[in-house]
Amino acid sequence: MILILLIALLFVGGLLAWFSERINPVWPRWVALAVLTLELLLMLGLLGAAPEDGWLAAYNHAWLPRFGIALHFAADGFALLLLLLTAFLGIVAVGSAWSEINYRSGFFYFNLLWTLAGVVGVFTALDLFLFFFFWEVMLIPMYFIIAIWGHENKFYAAKKFFIFTQVSGLIMLVSIVALAWFHYLQFGFFSFAYQDLLNVGMNRNMEMWVMLGFFIGFATKLPSVPFHNWLPDAHSQAPSAGSIILAGVLLKTGAYGLVRFAVPLFPTAAAEFAPVAMTLAAVSILYCAKVAFAQADFKRLIAYTSVSHMGFVTLGVYAWNELALQGAVMTMLAHGLSSAALFMLAGALQHRIHTRNMLEMGGFWGRAPRMSAVALFFSIAALGMPGLGNFVGEFLALLGAFQANQVLTIVSAFGLIFASVYSLWVIQKVFHGKYSDDAFDGGNLLDLDNREMVYYAAMMAGLVWMGVYPQSFLDLSAPALQSLLEGQAGNAVIGALRP
């Protein structure tokens, strides 16, 4: 029931935010902040819940009985971690939009909350039709956020984002329906329930094709090379709140889908496909790190680093052992915080000096010391400095992946070196060197104010906590990941028994 409440709260809150604009244009942001804070508190309340069948909370009610589709929501520790990240970054996004969004603010916060409602639905849906439903629900509001409040090339970016994710989503829909159809053929009734579909057996070829449909859907959202093309445009053109949600939360839905669905539903095909997926991951890590280094646009650079870092997640997922999965989950969380912070920073810079071109920047440390220190912190977090969350995640992912595929893991590890190069290059280019204000509107380069510092401090605290005491997170996700791993083992046995 609480899961329904979490989703309904966001939908209703979005409408409230929209209508409250008529009373006072300042209200929507307060409504959004209140809704998201309440959301975070409700989720924190789930932390203490006693697991029942492995789920901390669950809700199941018939929806479309004709096809055995149910409103089946459930959350385990893994989902809960991502839910917490969603609510937290939602608050950060509201904070980032606080003074930046003045045009049609009611509609903006409506879209923000509805995007998050879709994300919460994705993280908790256990019926594949329902999952797909929410998967698509989050796209339209995000499209509006980019298309209305984005920067100079917003329509192109918004359209590209929408078409990429929608087409890959439709391919996934075909796969989901095919899976449900095979279930019908084998068991004589329609079901889209996750637990039922785990038992579907297919011949080797068909399993591979259906699995590929899921993989394309998730790899586009993740994104992984070669489906990453939409991301640099969407990220650089979105307003900073949009970038925060995109990088911090939306990309994680792709990774979540891989862990929850793409591998467990197709154990044999996934195992066969793993070398390809891990190769794509290694290519993503190295190639996008290289491309990031060549960018002059601050947000584009961070966008490419996101693709690079998400490569570690793919690597970890397809290694499919507990260490690697733990690493993937930690990377998702840590990257969520660090990339959100960097996008917020890039947005703050653009809001002040109206450019994202790093070639025009330089020597900001003297003018904006707080901002520079914050940037340095999150840059070294992103490059994987021990003691911060990203290091734990990437290290565990590499450690786990090494057991599965040594060559690719060794190659991928070079990504850490590349990350240091581009991160430090940004710091050097933007914050060190000679200050000049001819190229941009330097008079507005004010330092971060206290309100902004609160958000950055919260994210810093999160990253330090993850880096210094990761056990608290690992403990939460471990039972969920173990049951996923065991489920696969169980399936393999069922698969072997099948004629």
Add this chain to the structure above:
Amino acid sequence: MTAFMTPVEYAGYTMSAGDLIPLLPLLAVTASSIWVMMAIGVKRNYPFALGSTVAGLLIAGLLAMNLLSSPAPDSMPLLTMDAYAQFFTVLICALAIGVSLVGHNYWSEFDDQREEFLLLLLLATLGAVVLAGANHFASLLLGLETLSMSLYGMLAYPVQSERAAHGHALESAVKYLILSAVSTAMILFGVALIYAETGSLSFAGLEELPAGPGIGISVVALLLISAGVAFKLSLFPFHIWTPDVYEGAPAPATAYLATIGKIAVFIVLLRVVVETRTLGIAPVVIVFSLLALLSIIAGNLLALLQDNLKRILAYSSIAHMGYLLIAIIAAFYAEGPISVEAVSFYLFAYVIMTLGAFGVVSLLSSDARERDSISDYQGMFWRRPWLAAAFTAMLLSLAGIPLTAGFIGKFYLVLAGVESGLWLLLAALVVGSGIGLYYYLRIVYRMLLPEPADAPELREGSAAFSVVFVLFVLLVLFGVYPASLMSLIQGIAL
């Protein structure tokens, strides 16, 4: 139609008074068209004519809804008024009410007589209802021609007007007249060949078509009929008339043509395919698959470069007919009820969103000025938020995005395609939907832009707005909770 009024004997079938009960909706539509005609003859009174039209259609729709749950009657030689036919009768009557209300708004300042439009609309609806129950080539042609003949008049309606929008109405009607007549001739030729082969004109007789030796004639006959049907459904490569006719005609007539004009033909097509499995002759299936594939790709590609909303919707309708054909082809291959349900649901969703989209166009347009350029819609989100939200929902539904009925429809189509293993057509569906997003989003984006400084005054219209609003509610309702409609459709399956 008078033949049904008195007990008659036809082909060894004696009609009794009880047989009239399933025909009541048809009789109600007939009676109301006569009533409206006489009322106009006595005294021209537009509100009265409109009221009579809506009331007559409402009665017909309610009667059909009542008959929906009654046990299936015996089929008569020309018509089978089973639950399938009654369901679509309800839908057709509801749509006709919607179009007449939307038209009320559009014609409100018309400088010529307005009443006959309603009369034509009722007659066209009569043809559509006949098609919904047709089980015989005679009734098929009667229905088709009643529908088409009335449509010529509707398309050319403002031809005498001094201030008519852009004077293309006549061109549009003549184009439709010629091509429609050609396609009817092709159907007739095909029917003649079938009669020569089997000696029967009922659909059931199709099963006796030779499949072995002499298959050549069967194939030619079926292909001629298919080509004629493809004209009416504007499938590629028989689609050339569609954009011009859509653009030139007054918006309510376009709305009628795009909704009832299309689905009535589809209803018969589905009945023929499901009840007589003879269309499964291999060359025919290949032709149908090609028609679907090409319609999806061509319709979507051609829509990309249009700036006229009615042309965009025309090309997108070509693509949508292609999507629907996937389920028809699935019915060739699979025995189960899913393809029928898929077609029924998709038709339902399709008419809601199409009438909704044309309803918005009609609301803003009048006979003097068609608001059909997408630049007319710039900034509408900020000027008329509710109307823009409804229009956006219609467009997103056409694109198949969740929370709308269009998504559930697309889900059904995918299910039907997967059931029959039509992977190539499903790939076309995915690619076509991707291309389609581009032009639907273009319109949405136009509405999101800041409104231009010299924005023209937008018309208001409570009747048309209430139609659009009801459709919007239905669209979202059946997008979020389609279970009731699903079980209804499951009940009417052939």
